Amino acid sequence: MKLRIVLGLVLMLASPAWSQPSASTASDFERRMAAAARAYEDLDYEHALGEFEGASVLARDDGERARVAIYRGLVLGDLRRRQESLAAFRAGLMLRPDARLPVKVSPKVARDFENVRREVQRELARNPRPPSDAPRAVPDAKLAQTPAPALVPSAGAEAEVRTSRSTQVLPLALLGASAVLGGVGGYFGLKSRGNVSDARAAAFYSDRQAHLDSARGQALAANVLLGAAVTAAAGAAITWFLADRTPSPRAEVSP
Template sequence: MDLRIVLGVSLMLASPAWGQPVVSPGPDFQARMSAASRAYEELDYEHSLEQLDSAKAAASDGGERGRVAILRGIVLADLGRRQESLAAFKEGLSLLPDASLPVKVSPKVSRDFEEVRRNVQRELARNPRPPPDAPVAIADVQPEPALSPGLVPAPAREEVRRTPVLPLALLGGGVVLGGIGGYVGLQSRSNVNAAREDDFYSDRTAHLDSARGQALAANILLGAAVTAAAGAAITWLLTGDSPSPRTEVTP
């Protein structure tokens, strides 16, 4: 297979324009909930609460509002705001009486959650409520037509072809940088998990600081890897078609 085709496919997969779907602007409930969960796992509680506010505004029925309230109760519990946490649990379980905790929590938070559930169930037994609003039907969205790949021109006939060294070096460097970036990213995630398990606030903060630094380094390395891959493709396209000089001796 022509090496230019391999480099072209690698560049398209690495580039955000080819590797990621286009997301239309506007509120999106699931995206906001996922962002809130990620922020909570990274101990960024204030950002998690901001995302939950956005998710609540984008919720389309009582079930989604219940999910927002339950996750908010978990975040508030970790912040030490127990009364607000209990109120959020009550709001969520009133909408979703059979809901479970979406993330791993401490035994104390789990006990509070189950105690609130029992109280809500007793209230619902005395005063039954209608089920949460039915989900709002969303109109089918026609998928965007897939971009047809560009035609790869057939290589020109030539007597002698030389393999450019610079594109291969850039591609190899990109692979190495990407591997290092992935490893540093895994170390960042490990520090976040360690912070979640520590009981002391100072230890959690130290792990979190390390995780943030490693996440920044991983992002820089991955960006450099993408840049190297792009440079390899561009350099190959600019120099790959140049035939090496050949001297012919005619009798």
């Protein structure tokens, strides 16, 4: 009984349905490509793109992947999605630089395809790609180089250096913020004065009131910004003074 079970399993594994999965994958790929080509000929571009997406998953080598990419470029070109079409052409030609257009297309799409081919050929001439079946060299592991103990500064010295750098940057940042805030505040102040002048010259009460309301809001914004600018400038002066009074850190290295 056990011998019959083992013999049945061996025959099942040796049958074509179990021993030739690659043939099934190839036939599925060709079926998806044929369906996509029919949809493309029927001008059903969205259906064609969906079939090409499925075919790209089933593609087994660079040649099949290049076919899918170039066909997608044709469909996208007919849909006037030119940048996507050029990207698809480039992807296909990078895999197969000698590929040709599978069907007759409009002169504009054919011209785009040939332009992309020339760009790819120039790029490959500068940086040739290794064959897809070429063995890839594994880079040697680099030994970690431990510096000599005498050249390694202590953690406290590194922290002091970082603190010193931050205290030098902070005053400059505050001073820059003060300049920006002062400039914006001055702009709003000028706008407020202009609205006051317009209100004095206005002939109608409604116009005069509108100018005065704008002037009040702009004056408030100018006062807030100028106050912030003064505060930032004061902070810059204080931090700069404190940084100057702090002794400069020195990293001592023991022999």
